[in-house]
Amino acid sequence: MPLEAGLLEILACPACHAPLKEADAELHCTGTDCGLAYPVRDGIPVLLVDEARRPA
Numbered sequence: 001m002p003l004e005a006g007l008l009e010i011l012a013c014p015a016c017h018a019p020l021k022e023a024d025a026e027l028h029c030t031g032t033d034c035g036l037a038y039p040v041r042d043g044i045p046v047l048l049v050d051e052a053r054r055p056a
């Protein structure tokens, strides 16, 4: 399910405040030193650092 248009533009990574981009049903932080991947559940982004997947 795609996110609502415009939603990504107002969202930011809670850890580093970098913009997010949608990829593989997740929201990936674009911050170079961060790169956390946040899950999207039922179309709702879960922007919690505790829920984020750490980059490999």
Ligand SMILES: [Zn+2]
Residues within 6 Å of the ligand: 013, 014, 015, 016, 017, 018, 029, 030, 031, 034, 035, 036
């Ligand atoms: Zn980040």
